Ligand SMILES: Nc1ccn([C@@H]2O[C@H](COP(=O)(O)O)[C@@H](O)[C@H]2O)c(=O)n1
């Protein structure tokens with residue numbers, strides 16, 4: 001059996017009045033993430049972890065942020081596409097572990113729904129997805145609520 005690990009990171013600016021989508025869940029917050037797609041940093045970090053594990057470059061290589069096809073797209077669709085790419089190389093997903101870093105809102109109440117959305121998009125068990133959150137203790141751009149960050153690792157095997 002071949003086992004591979006992948007790591008992903010993403011960051012997006014937070015702007016007043018923008019929708020805030022994380023893990024496919026629309027959060028009720030005065031600020032939201034700004035990007036070419038729906039700017040879902042959690043989905044993007046998982047995409048990069050999957051692609052990295054299978055040595056398939058990165059999200060921007062496959063989905064250019066100048067391509068009109070991806071403007072405003074739900075990143076869950078991009079996540080499903082990344083799963084297809086690694087499946088075509090013969091890999092199955094073992095598990096995903098992710099970390100969100102943002103000052104507000106509180107993420108814990110939304111974790112079950114995020115896990116469900118991501119499990120559906122990836123076609124894996126909800127129990128094989130872990131989502132955690134931390135603040136940046138008011139420091140730096142995260143502490144000033146200027147941006148949101150996500151990290152993810154995943155294990156794939158064939
Ligand atoms: N946006 C966030 C940030 C944190 N949490 C939860 O609160 C716990 C304590 O966070 P600290 O940054 O103060 O260590 C953290 O372990 C998470 O459970 C959250 O839900 N949403």
Ligand SMILES: C[C@@]1(CO)OP(=O)(O)OP(=O)(O)OC[C@H]1O
Pocket residue numbers: 010011035036037038039040044059060061062063064065070071
């Ligand atoms: C998702 C893509 C494509 O729409 O764009 P963004 O939403 O701007 O996100 P980013 O993480 O900056 O780049 C990856 C791109 O593939």
